[in-house]
Amino acid sequence: MRHSNLIALNGRPLDQDLSRRLNRAVRCANDANCFALSEARDGAAAGALSMFGVIAGTGVGGGLVLNGRLVRGADASAGEWGHMALPYLTAEERAADPACYCGRSGCVEAWCSGPALSRDHERQTGRSLSAPEIAAAAKLGDKACQLSLDRHADRFARALTSVIKIVDPEVIVLGGGLSNLDGFADTLAKRLPHWLSGDDLVARIRTPLHGDSSGVRGAAWLWDDN
Helix, strand or coil: CCHHHHHHHHCHHHHHHHHHHHCCCCCCCCHHHHHHHHHHHHCCCCCCCEEEEEEECCCEEEEEEECCEEECCCCCCCCCHHHCECCCCCHHHHHHCCECCCCCECEHHHHHCHHHHHHHHHHHHCCCCCHHHHHHHHHCCCHHHHHHHHHHHHHHHHHHHHHHHHHCCCEEEEECHHHHCCCHHHHHHHHHHHHCCCCCCCCEEECCCCHHHHHHHHHHHHHHCC
16 A cells, blocks of 8 residues: 555544544554454464564565554554565566555565565466465476475565564564465575574564454454553
């Protein structure tokens, strides 16, 4: 989403408008924030003092929870790592410079979303496949598809290093459609240390305990997030 829409979607103005229309109290947060809050309260990151929840599918988003409380940020855009620039670009990546719908190019979302994986595979092979199709073909031994998954995992790891260096979360929980790809979490955990300047990876990479239901569950948890 464009930055100008973030406050309207995540922040108090929308809460207040809906509350007036419905004549009752309303609380709002985006899907990534709700996902993160659910997994922090009683999910895969329960008990952790800090966690970062990742949504990776059609787009890339995130939510940050510290001490069990959702961090919204000064303009309600905390956790929006999908519109940071992908770090450590290769020469080939600089030349590709994919456009992002936010109006910029080279964003994490433009490299690491499901559609981005598909576009990269098509650039390299001329074949148009969805992310699940690429993963399924790789599992059956398709080397080109495996290379596409490897490139995607490396980019995802690079993108997460920026989050880790700034936030240093105890737990990172992966959600969204890409988190359902076989071995995705394990592959990221193995690749991350290479991009952390030799530091040990303290953050634990986990898949969501509540699966695709976490977003809805997190919306309910907003009522206990003061």
